[in-house]
Amino acid sequence: MNVNQSVPPVPSFGQPQPVYPGYHQSSYGGQSGSTAPTIPYGAYNGPVPGYQQTPPQGMSRAPPSSGAPPASTAQAPCGQAAYGQFGQGDVQNGPSSTVQMQRLPGSQPFGSPLAPVGNQPAVLQPYGPPPTSAQVTAQLSGMQISGAVAPAPPSSGLGYGPPTSLASASGSFPNSGLYGSYPQGQAPPLSQAQGHPGIQTPQRSAPSQASGFTPPASGGPRLPSITGPLLPGQSFGGPSVSQPNHVSSPPPQALPPGTQMTGPLGPLPPMHSPQQPGYQPQQNGSFGPTRGPQPNYGSPYPAAPTFGSQSGPQPLPPKRLDPDAIPSPIQVIEDDRNNRGTEPFVTGVRGQVPPLVTTNFLVKDQGNASPRYIRCTSYNIPCTSDMAKQAQVPLAAVIKPLARLPPEEASPYVVDHGESGPLRCNRCKAYMCPFMQFIEGGRRFQCCFCSCINDVPPQYFQHLDHTGKRVDAYDRPELSLGSYEFLATVDYCKNSKFPSPPAFIFMIDVSYNAIRTGLVRLLCEELKSLLDFLPSLLDQIPEMFADTRETETVFVPVIQAGMEALKAAECAGKLFLFHTSLPIAEAPGKLKNRDDRKLINTDKEKTLFQPQTGAYQTLAKECVAQGCCVDLFLFPNQYVDVATLSVVPQLTGGSVYKYACFQVENDQERFLSDLRRDVQKVVGFDAVMRVRTSTGIRAVDFFGAFYMSNTTDVELAGLDGDKTVTVEFKHDDRLNEESGALLQCALLYTSCAGQRRLRIHNLALNCCTQLADLYRNCETDTLINYMAKFAYRGVLNSPVKAVRDTLITQCAQILACYRKNCASPSSAGQLILPECMKLLPVYLNCVLKSDVLQPGAEITTDDRAYVRQLVTSMDVAETNVFFYPRLLPLTKSPIESTTEPPAIRASEERLSNGDMYLLENGLNLFLWVGASVQQGVVQSLFSVSSFSQITSGLSVLPVLDNPLSKKVRGLIDSLRAQRSRYMKLIVVKQEDKLEMLFKHFLVEDKSLSGGASYVDFLCHMHKEIRQLLS
């Protein structure tokens, strides 16, 4: 049976394919097959020059003569510049590096003795002579290069440090109670805990090393970096050289790679070295006598220790770490856009770190899967498990097998091998891919995953060219592309029968609440327009139940009925379930209200996230067996136990939507938009996903919305284009640098049209024997995605506090390992962050203070369960904006500008009361209006004459015919279009009650629920790291 016969003719991707007529542009999932081929796959008609570099290396073969570049060397000059290169950044983030020396108001007392700006050059001197031009070049092209160029000894990184380094982090613990929420066990030892209450250690015992400023030579004298204890409120100061993120131009000095912060928290040098003559001039407020021991400053800080004996001149007034001097997410995003947003990302080279998810870029598939399908925490993984354990960097891939692509990129080609089906390795069952090695003149191939030698079937035989490559390699997607599809044979179908097209079933709650709110009428109206063949039943339903007084609902039997219907029809499909209340009626799956906020912060808190009965899991398993995916739309007025109700959607690959206190007037647009989008989603049904790896690593853990009945197969009743499956890998053997590590994700599924297909994604990663290479090729956004999922699953079984502690510890270990192995050995007193991970602390803090891990008073138990469930299948772009929202000023940019205004950091102090801002995180959207916004602006946007007349909580802006109104509404539409769920707008006025809600999303600030500010957390992290190093 050749399903392919019904497919439209092969779209042109260049020349006709004489050799291989069997594949065509995918028309998968309702995507129009005609859109894609306009972007020809260049390599198809013959190798393009760059493609020679593709390293499809089998484990045991020699590198091809075409010269696969080991590691990142080859592409360094062009491809890898991103992280290390700092273009002239937008200043949004703060002033340029000179500003770093400015004292904040509070720091006045440090005054004259403190390091004047003029000292800065001196500070840098110890680094030695200005770098050679080669070094500068290297700085420009990014640190990743340095690792590849020379397996860098730890200290060699010095020459390549992007100018991000910086900033001494003197602690700002205005209130040492801040970290009260951290576990006792983490309290720093006395000697290190400056600024903590009860610590009487005299300063002189703890001059930390500002090693970043000591001469690189290990024998050099050490700076008494911080003679002062890290004081709460100490100002930042540092001799540091440049702003972390403002790297408009590399400083002449060679800095250690990574962001450095001279911190108060260094390992403490011998006691009596508070002052080292000769270095004092280099010290700013954090160093030397001026800044040093701060005698008696206890008084201004009730909680601060008194450091009596030090020679410091005066009591310290409260100081702050300068927020402009610590790594800024905005700047990093901006830099990546500038550096990597202009060129397509070509996947021909192994182990390349893709541009950030916040950068717009096109992808050209030349042998590895696009980052839209797979993103990794690191693209260079340690060769041994010992190294991996030392670094503690999780090795994980966030995989979105059915990701939607921009119109400019081609959907995967579909390959039809007819009745013989796709060619696979006999032993490990991996699918044919560009990394397989053909040998013996093309008669056999060696599997790149397990090394097994396989015969090439006669019909697949082809000659090899002089490099050992099949001459038809570029005519076959499976030999030249990272991603493609195979048509599946009947052997891949349930009961050895080709599937019927999947069905959609809508199941509507018609209880009192659903009728009363108008939901049922609205929904039935909408379904009529969604479904061309409208059953007249939809007209009748609202009338039939108009007078219902039924308030008790059931849930499990409803799903059961839908699933039975699919079973009877012998097809897979999706149930759309619309539900309003806790199912308390007498029936299977009956629930009781067990919401209890008193459990928060107790060992029983985890029960709030667990289902209250096993009936839902049992039902979910049956659904998965039938290929029945369940999407749940909730309209609760009170607790409905989302933790339990979401079990079935979660295990069947479905989605949950929640509209609390639903009112047709206010929420209809959001609900209908979500529903329309959900109904039209591309979905793969009755799917199984398997991730194969080359020898040395294997997939050990999985996160996402799916079910697993064994340890390797991810079963998905449904999988849509927004959902990811995250896979963690562990070593089971030694890897080697030459062959790298390979991943192959194979998804077997039934398309919306009922075609059984296999989608294959391949990705080759580098392997390293130097930890520095690992740290140069990490992707923090993906790391955070993984860590959030890990933590959000952890709360099911462990106390939330323990989960938070685990995250903090892991982050500290990651950074401490870098510090120990990859940074300058003499820089013990500084916080040094790897360039690729300099945002790890700020992002991790956002995860730690998120609603699941540290709920505010206004967050309900259902909200937490809902968010927990959502994050589980989010992709990297979604977690990025979810944890660190985008804040866009509205009146700063020219009115005629059609591009999005540049974002600013999510902190209240960035807000001007004369401006308005949009804030979005993928789920929420706020318009914050400053109290001093010009009257004309208020009029133009809200059609009222003054700020006081603006309706707080407004969710729709009036449609007015003026440029500002059009611009803002257009921007809102554009933000909504970028997200997978409709974001309802909430207008918040400065100083209004609702502002509390808005401030919850200003994630760099201390949160009401006790979450640390970015600055405080960074100091805390520094302390943790120092403890690990000491």
Ligand SMILES: [Zn+2]
């Ligand atoms: Zn194999």
